Amino acid sequence: MDTGRLKTIAILILLLVNAALGGILLWDRLSQADAQAKSRQELILVLERLGISLEEGVLPSDEPLYRCSVSRDLGSDSALTLALLGEAEMQDQGGNIHYYENKNGWARYRSSGSFEITLLSAAGSLEERMTDGGLGFRREGSEYVCDFEGMPVFNCRFSLSPVQGGGVLISGRRLPGTPQAGAAGETLNAETVLLRFVDQISASGAVFRSIQQIRQGYVLSSSVSGGELQPVWQISTDGGVWYMDAEKGSLVSVVGAS
Amino acid sequence: MKKLLLGLKEPVKSLLILLLLCSALFLAWQTGLFSGLLPQSEAEGDGSTGSGEGTLSYTRAAWPCAAAITWDNGLRYGVKYDDAAMEQIYSQLSVPLGETLGSSEAPVRISEKSWTGALSRGSVFLDYESAQSLPVLALWLGTEAEALAGSNARRLLLAPGEAELTQLLFQDAAGRFFRCATMATWSSVQTAVSSFLPNGASFARELEGLEACEPYSLILEQLPALTLLQSYPGALDSCANRAAQVFSVPMNSGSSYPEPDGTQVYLGEYGSLRRSPEGLLSYRYEEGAPVCKTEALQIEQSRQLLEQLHEAFRREEQLFYVGSWEQGDMTTVYFDYRAGSLPVHLESGHAAWCQFREGVLQEVGIYPRSYGRSAENTDLLPEMQAAAAAGSIRAGSEARLVYPDLGGESLNPVWSVRG
Numbered sequence: 001m002d003t004g005r006l007k008t009i010a011i012l013i014l015l016l017v018n019a020a021l022g023g024i025l026l027w028d029r030l031s032q033a034d035a036q037a038k039s040r041q042e043l044i045l046v047l048e049r050l051g052i053s054l055e056e057g058v059l060p061s062d063e064p065l066y067r068c069s070v071s072r073d074l075g076s077d078s079a080l081t082l083a084l085l086g087e088a089e090m091q092d093q094g095g096n097i098h099y100y101e102n103k104n105g106w107a108r109y110r111s112s113g114s115f116e117i118t119l120l121s122a123a124g125s126l127e128e129r130m131t132d133g134g135l136g137f138r139r140e141g142s143e144y145v146c147d148f149e150g151m152p153v154f155n156c157r158f159s160l161s162p163v164q165g166g167g168v169l170i171s172g173r174r175l176p177g178t179p180q181a182g183a184a185g186e187t188l189n190a191e192t193v194l195l196r197f198v199d200q201i202s203a204s205g206a207v208f209r210s211i212q213q214i215r216q217g218y219v220l221s222s223s224v225s226g227g228e229l230q231p232v233w234q235i236s237t238d239g240g241v242w243y244m245d246a247e248k249g250s251l252v253s254v255v256g257a258s
Numbered sequence: 259m260k261k262l263l264l265g266l267k268e269p270v271k272s273l274l275i276l277l278l279l280c281s282a283l284f285l286a287w288q289t290g291l292f293s294g295l296l297p298q299s300e301a302e303g304d305g306s307t308g309s310g311e312g313t314l315s316y317t318r319a320a321w322p323c324a325a326a327i328t329w330d331n332g333l334r335y336g337v338k339y340d341d342a343a344m345e346q347i348y349s350q351l352s353v354p355l356g357e358t359l360g361s362s363e364a365p366v367r368i369s370e371k372s373w374t375g376a377l378s379r380g381s382v383f384l385d386y387e388s389a390q391s392l393p394v395l396a397l398w399l400g401t402e403a404e405a406l407a408g409s410n411a412r413r414l415l416l417a418p419g420e421a422e423l424t425q426l427l428f429q430d431a432a433g434r435f436f437r438c439a440t441m442a443t444w445s446s447v448q449t450a451v452s453s454f455l456p457n458g459a460s461f462a463r464e465l466e467g468l469e470a471c472e473p474y475s476l477i478l479e480q481l482p483a484l485t486l487l488q489s490y491p492g493a494l495d496s497c498a499n500r501a502a503q504v505f506s507v508p509m510n511s512g513s514s515y516p517e518p519d520g521t522q523v524y525l526g527e528y529g530s531l532r533r534s535p536e537g538l539l540s541y542r543y544e545e546g547a548p549v550c551k552t553e554a555l556q557i558e559q560s561r562q563l564l565e566q567l568h569e570a571f572r573r574e575e576q577l578f579y580v581g582s583w584e585q586g587d588m589t590t591v592y593f594d595y596r597a598g599s600l601p602v603h604l605e606s607g608h609a610a611w612c613q614f615r616e617g618v619l620q621e622v623g624i625y626p627r628s629y630g631r632s633a634e635n636t637d638l639l640p641e642m643q644a645a646a647a648a649g650s651i652r653a654g655s656e657a658r659l660v661y662p663d664l665g666g667e668s669l670n671p672v673w674s675v676r677g
Contacts, residue, residue, distance in 0.1 A: 003268070004267070004268060004271070006270065007268070007271040007272065007275060008276050011274055011275055011278065013285060014275060014278035014282060015278060015579075017282045018278055018281050018282050018285060021282060021285035021286055021289060022285055025285055025288050025289050028289060041409035048288075093361050094360040094361035094401065094402070094403070094404075094405070094441065095356055095358065095359065095360025095361035095362075095401050095440070095441065095442060096356065096357065096360060096400065096401050096440050097357060097360070097442070098360050110353075110354060110357060110446070111356075111357070111400075111444065112353045112354075114443070114446060118341070189388050211265075222353045223349060223352055223353065224352045224353065224356055224399050224400040225400070226400075233604060250393045253453045255449050255450075255452050255453065256449060
């Protein structure tokens with residue numbers, strides 16, 4: 001058989017294989033979408049029977065999130081200081097507390113990510129300078145919430161407040177370094193998390209009537225050996241805001257979040 | 259033109275085959291046919307407590323026996339005899355405590371009245387049962403505390419100071435009280451302990467009938483549930499085999515001899531391993547011994563070495579550092595067992611030790627023991643009564659729960675008088 005004919009046969013076989021795999025993929029995706037839609041409908045019905053309202057559009061699509069380790073990056077402290085204050089020498093105040101000061105103000109950074117920066121003059125776009133300094137954030141009301149790869153870190157938030165003399169104080173908590181993703185874990189989908197949430201909340205005696213927003217994100221926990229970003233679901237209701245561990249499906253207490 | 263088209267036919271076919279092959283591989287990957295064949299990325303990190311990249315890593319070797327959070331209104335949360343609850347509160351406090359110790363200024367002596375005043379208001383109290391070197395505590399928390407060089411503390415207190423910063427107060431081994439200004443914020447301490455709620459804990463000095471007791475002994479309204487402890491055999495043999503590997507000592511009869519007291523001695527290349535009839539296993543260095551010039555290094559070296567031996571027979575017990583004793587040019591670092599949230603008291607004294615001469619490790623000794631909790635709960639005298647009894651036996655003493663190991667299979671928790 002000549003090469004040309006062999007190639008034609010190979011093309012036909014590969015076309016069939018592609019068609020089969022494409023069909024499997026399409027069936028898989030359609031089945032998943034269908035299952036998800038059914039599961040969401042059932043969830044809405046279950047919640048309605050419990051007297052809790054949930055708009056269908058409130059349920060977000062799931063994004064894969066990973067538990068990440070966060071090590072202190074002194075370079076990020078100096079980059080932010082440079083962007084906001086200009087050149088300043090670092091002074092080690094002990095206890096992993098680092099201080100910068102120059103004619104434009106002063107800044108103090110802690111290993112937990114807590115920081116305070118006082119600018120003696122608030123000239124220029126602070127948001128632009130903070131972004132130039134490597135700070136990733138989004139504005140939520142009167143606060144700024146840090147984010148990582150497009151996802152909010154709920155307990156890393158800071159605010160701006162005026163100080164005497166026309167200056168501004170930027171204070172709160174940020175990521176003390178760049179998170180490094182760990183091994184991919186299995187995170188629960190929104191439907192499973194919501195059902196477990198309702199179960200655990202009712203056991204605690206808390207009362208609410210409607211679920212207003214559900215968001216994926218992270219919370220930062222700090223320890224002596226370093227920090228960790230833990231994937232969570234934030235569930236906002238008319239009775240309060242709670243956080244669920246996205247891997248274990250259990251309520252987590254988050255200090256410093258809204 | 260026809261010739262050109264004919265000439266392109268084969269190369270186009272080859273290109274099409276390549277594209278269809280890539281497409282098939284992509285579709286196969288998307289459908290998950292290749293999942294499980296590709297390696298997963300693993301998170302890096304050893305989880306040890308480090309003081310920074312490239313520097314020596316120190317791991318905590320002791321932890322508080324009691325802790326209390328006092329609110330401004332005087333209500334208090336206390337934890338004692340509950341290792342899980344203690345670990346929770348300590349892990350929440352570790353970062354602000356490290357900041358407090360690391361940024362401390364030099365200690366200033368204060369009166370007991372200043373100490374009790376701070377204790378009664380918003381504060382966080384930690385009791386280590388035996389005096390700990392503050393610079394070593396700081397190293398365990400990933401920082402250094404040069405201003406606290408030479409200071410030790412049995413009890414620590416974090417309290418609000420000036421300018422919304424935290425002040426550190428402590429009571430040293432001699433019973434004196436000190437205060438240090440720090441750069442840690444009080445809000446970081448408050449945030450760390452905000453998830454705890456009052457549980458009615460008090461200090462002995464606040465309770466009627468306990469005037470004769472150690473005033474800063476924490477008294478709980480209700481003791482946590484405690485069980486009997488089970489002692490398991492075989493720890494000595496397992497430890498001996500591990501020691502032979504760690505210290506490269508052959509355990510054959512050709513390299514061993516008995517001493518008059520019945521101790522079997524095994525000779526190795528760098529020292530000798532001894533196994534006594536009383537169940538003590540010890541190794542004496544002749545050469546090649548580690549050199550540890552500072553107290554922190556001696557504790558860390560001892561912890562690591564004993565951990566290697568302990569791994570061979572560990573069940574539910576832990577070895578924890580209790581103190582260092584100096585005599586002349588000799589320093590002995592002592593460790594005891596802890597199981598079921600209580601310390602274990604051996605008849606023979608401390609569970610393990612490492613002895614250094616001018617910083618050079620001379621001897622390592624351990625009484626290998628394995629313990630586990632039994633399912634059997636135990637009834638105990640309420641802590642108030644035990645504390646009152648301790649005060650009547652010896653003024654200024656406190657009642658402490660311990661498991662005495664008298665050689666039997668089962669250990670009961672008992673109240674012992676300390677101080």
